[in-house]
Amino acid sequence: MPxxxxxLVLGCLTLAAGNLAAEQPLEVKExxxxxxxxxxxxxxxxxxxxxxxxxxxxxxxxxxxxVALPDGTTLYLSQDGKHMIVGDMFVIGDDLVNLTExxxxxxxKELMAQVDLSDMVVFPAQGETKAVINVFTDVDCGYCxxxxxxxxxxxxxxxxxxxxxxxxxxxxxxxxxxxxxxWCASDPGAALTRAKNGQRIAERExxxxxxxxxxxxxxxxxxxxxxxxxxxxxxxxxGYIPAPQLAQRLGIVIQP
Numbered sequence: 247m248p249x250x251x252x253x254l255v256l257g258c259l260t261l262a263a264g265n266l267a268a269e270q271p272l273e274v275k276e277x278x279x280x281x282x283x284x285x286x287x288x289x290x291x292x293x294x295x296x297x298x299x300x301x302x303x304x305x306x307x308x309x310x311x312x313v314a315l316p317d318g319t320t321l322y323l324s325q326d327g328k329h330m331i332v333g334d335m336f337v338i339g340d341d342l343v344n345l346t347e348x349x350x351x352x353x354x355k356e357l358m359a360q361v362d363l364s365d366m367v368v369f370p371a372q373g374e375t376k377a378v379i380n381v382f383t384d385v386d387c388g389y390c391x392x393x394x395x396x397x398x399x400x401x402x403x404x405x406x407x408x409x410x411x412x413x414x415x416x417x418x419x420x421x422x423x424x425x426x427x428x429w430c431a432s433d434p435g436a437a438l439t440r441a442k443n444g445q446r447i448a449e450r451e452x453x454x455x456x457x458x459x460x461x462x463x464x465x466x467x468x469x470x471x472x473x474x475x476x477x478x479x480x481x482x483x484x485g486y487i488p489a490p491q492l493a494q495r496l497g498i499v500i501q502p
Contacts, residue, residue: 283302283311285327286302286311286323286325286326286327287299287302287313287323287327288327289326289327289328290313290321290323290327290330298315298316299313299314299315300314300315300316301313301314302314305335305345306335306337306345307335309324309325310322310323310324310331311323311324311325312335312346312349314349314353316465316466317465317468318350318467318468319332320332320333320334320335320346320349320350322335333346334346334347350468350480350482351479351480351481351482352480353467353480354467354476354480354481354482355478355479355480356480357463357466357467358380358467358476358480361380361410361463363408365410365429365456365460366380366408366409366410367408367409367429367434367435367438368406368407368408368409368435369397369400369401369406369407369408370401371400371401371403371404371405371406372398372401372402372404373404374404375404375406376403376404376405376493376496376498377405377406377477377478377493377496377497378405378406378408378477378478379400379405379407379408379475379476379477379478379492379496380408380409380410380475380476380477381393381407381408381409381410381473381474381475381476382410382411382412382464382467382469382472382473382474382476383409383410383412383472383473384412384413384414384425384472384473385421385424385428385438385441386421386424387414387472387473389472389473389485389486390442390472390473390486391442391443393473393486394439394442395442396488396489399488399489400492402489403489403490403492403493403498403500404493404498405489405492405493405496405498409438410456410463410464411425411428411429411456411457411460411461412460412461412464412469412472412474413425413457413461414471414472417457417458417461422457422461424441424447425441425457426450426451426452426455426457427441427447427448427449427450428441428447429452429455429456429457430450430451430452430455431448431450467482468482469482469484470484471484471485473485473486475487475492477496483495
């Protein structure tokens with residue numbers, strides 16, 4: 247696995263204290279710091295010691311603390327650590343705003359920024375680039391093939407498509423082997439197109455192929471199927487979206 251994605255190795259308990267003050271409501275007066283946060287998760291870890299907790303943080307609700315897991319799941323624990331809620335937190339105003347998903351988006355954006363562009367298979371926009379999307383793909387996935395068959399249409403709308411490998415059946419599958427061959431090809435874009443058209447491509451291996459790292463990254467971002475689109479702002483759109491609809495979601499004005 248490339249060193250730049252070594253942070254994806256799970257099983258560590260990381261308690262973030264650096265930015266907690268910004269998230270702590272003014273009315274919260276509980277004890278702060280790493281020791282207090284460790285105490286909050288201690289009861290949970292006593293019954294689930296191998297739970298891969300990634301971060302513990304103050305939630306916007308006094309007395310509730312967020313616990314983030316690597317797959318995007320969020321738990322909310324009471325201050326004594328004896329009560330837990332699993333799910334997303336919404337704030338109710340003029341509309342419903344998913345605070346948990348907002349946090350996930352920030353994390354996705356940060357993690358995607360760590361991926362080298364050279365490790366992705368890129369299909370540039372035609373003319374001005376108006377938006378960039380990162381697409382976790384599987385060469386044998388029907389809707390992945392449908393999306394790729396319209397790659398020129400995405401380009402016409404000013405959308406740059408950056409592909410990452412996500413073999414749904416795992417790294418030991420034939421699909422994963424094909425995707426390693428794609429990423430190791432002298433022209434990965436052409437190889438990806440051939441593979442998605444059901445054509446055989448030359449078997450290749452290269453020491454630094456990023457397929458395993460990208461698969462782990464997708465799992466860490468909450469990808470559960472393909473295609474999965476991650477926007478430049480970290481939003482996750484599961485499934486195939488036609489180019490005109492995606493352009494609208496991305497705020498691109500479609501010319502008549």
